[in-house]
Amino acid sequence: MINLKYKPTIEGNKVILRPFESQDIDFMVEALEDKEVMKFTGSSAFFDKEFLINWYNTRNEQVDRLDLAIIDKANNTVVGEVVINEYDEIKHSMNFRILIGPGGRNRGLGTEATILVCDYIFLNTDLKELTLGVYAFNPRAQRVYEKAGFILDSIDKADLEYEGEMIDALNMVLTRKRWEEIYYKGDTLN
Template sequence: MNFRILIGPRRRNRRLGTEATILVRDYIFLNTDLKELTLGGYAFNPRAQRVYEKAGFILDSIDKADLEYEGEMIDALNMLLTRERWEEIYYKGHTLN
């Protein structure tokens, strides 16, 4: 399963992206038998990448020059979280602050 979120400028810096990502992540792995969760972001948004990494995702691949943004070609970052990695995080009680 792949998902995306968008937090508008007026709601940033309130940990809403982190909370939303963790809620979706845990819901999926607690209530389905999916083996992995993927998501994508763009290289011009390192804040999002940090949120995803805090939630346990790892960089899986990069699609070079995937998006033209303001006249510049931007890489897409593809991130992955396996059920096995999620179980390590979730059941060992790691905090994600």
């Protein structure tokens, strides 16, 4: 098991990743109710606000996962979240996911947030890989993951039904070895 009790603040050029604060919850409710977020995450249209308040208020206490808010440095607002969760003991890996609400799209914030959290994980844990799933009808997210070094590992055919159409889930992986080849030389990041 990986201990992710420490919740860092990670600063990039465009974003800051930091532990959740109580004032972030309203934005996260709004983001989770966004039609595009619901489509690309396969979520339902209803969220119990009390459940979400409790959920985000307890993220910083979790030791088996890392949940960080994505802050847009240009206007100091929350635009989404990055999450490392679901430890796989056999592969010594964890799952990565990201959510960007409408105020943070199409400006490279998701790409930077993805790279920052992957760097943090590989520099501060001994995990062998990060994995993720993305639906085939979300090419924008696929490009973000590819820019960060993730490669296609497998496909779950017809994993989601959306508006009467069956959508494949693409399973992607970023191994420590690949991350080191792309980003890490000796004791410094490229």
